[in-house]
Amino acid sequence: MKAIQLQEPKRFEYVDIDEPGDPGPGQALVRTHRMGICGTDISGYLGKMPFFSYPRVPGHELGVEVVAVGNGVTNVKPGDRCSVEPYMNCGTCYACRKGNGNCCEKLNVIGVMVDGGLCERFTIRAEKLHPSAKLNMEQLALVETLAIGCHANDRGNPGTGDHALIIGAGPIGLATLEFARLTGASITVMDMNPDRLDFCRRTYNIDHTIQFKGDGSEADQVLDITSGDKYAVVTDATGSNKSMSSALSYVAHTGSLVYVGITTQEVSFLHPTLHKPEITLKASRNALPSDFGRIIGLIEDGTIDTDPWVTHRTNFDSVVADFDTLTKPETGVIKAVIEVAN
Incomplete structure (x- = not known):
């Protein structure tokens, strides 16, 4: 069976892997x-993703079709179009017992x-498949990105x-923006790239x-926009340790800072910058199962329009040649999608 494997940073190869076989109890076989392509895939390609291991078949933002199901499966059936919740949690650890399988x-x-799609x-x-009779495969592939922003x-x-x-106005920042705008907050977006702004x-x-x-x-613009208050909530979606270190300076007294971007570098700041304004510092990792159903509904009813997101497309046969270009913001890429199958 054909697959694309990232052998090491910056080296993709087309490979043949074993067929997955029939689904067991509670499993589904999907096409x-x-x-x-998201920031995690790009960071893995560049060797900057701390959770990534090699060699690896990437792919966690997926629109799939159910081919067959194993015994006991009732939530999906063959032919269903689904988004994939890619977080394989154990179900027994402290976080899972609290309902936070995302971490x-x-x-x-x-x-x-582990190998992906x-x-x-x-x-x-x-249980990790979320079906929709209305959404197309491209929309379903974008649900997981939106889920990251929803949770953040x-x-x-x-x-x-x-x-x-x-x-950060990349895909994760934009996903966060999609949900921040539904809260009635007054939103500011900061980025180095004027085209993304x-x-x-x-x-x-x-x-x-x-x-x-x-x-x-x-700093002057922050004070001007907020009438001197700074921001009640700051979400850093850059994955830059420098940005993450300086983000505290934009937070209002008693405000919150959320890190949704990931870096392998040290994040540092002077303690009074955190302590004096009594800032709440949080991390945001992955998403919750309920986020997927919510997002599918919001796309189905038109509240979220994914069409403007996808700026670049490629197909399975062109991925190895095209991928490096798709990592570069200067090419105008916001979100790229791979057509794996028709």
Whole structure:
């Protein structure tokens, strides 16, 4: 069976792997149709993702078709189109017992710690499939990205009228923006790339954007936009340790800072920067099962429009040649999708 494997950073290869076989009890055999390329895939490709191991068949943002199901499976049936919840949690650790399988102590994310969906077919726990009769495969592949932003926004929990800052206008920052805008918060987006800020203004009617230049002008703009208060909620979606270290300076007294981006580098700040304003510092990892159903419903009813997101597409036969280009913001890429099968 055909697959694409990341052998080591910056080296993809087409490989033949074993057929997955018939699904066992509680499992489903699925065919991959679409795969979204996200920051995790790019970081794995660049060797900057701390949870990534090699060699690995990537692919966790997936739109799939159910081919067969094992005994006891009732939530999906052959022919169903589904989004994949790629977080294989143990179900027994402290986090899982609390209902937070997204940060299971023994978590395996498909396409990151174990092989994923950049192949023809694979088996998966059927409970991790979220069907929709209305969404197409590309929309289903984007649900997981949106789920990351949904969970990050819930971690920050901005309220109506709160000033909320999202740092980083890549796919995860935009996913967070999708849900922040539903809260009634006054949103500002900060990024180094003016084209991405323009995208936010055009697509989401965001009034306040800040182009980060590193010359100190950002601090003045923050105070001007918030009338001197700074931000009740700041979400850093950059994956840059420098940005994550400086993000505290934008948080209002008693405000919250959420790290949804991941870095392998040290994040550091002077303790008074955290202590004096009594900042709440949080991490946001993955998403919850309920997020997937919510997002599918929001796309189905038109509240979320995924069409503007996808700026680049490629197919299975062109991935190895195209992937490096798809990692570069200067090419205008916001979200790229791979057509694995028709």
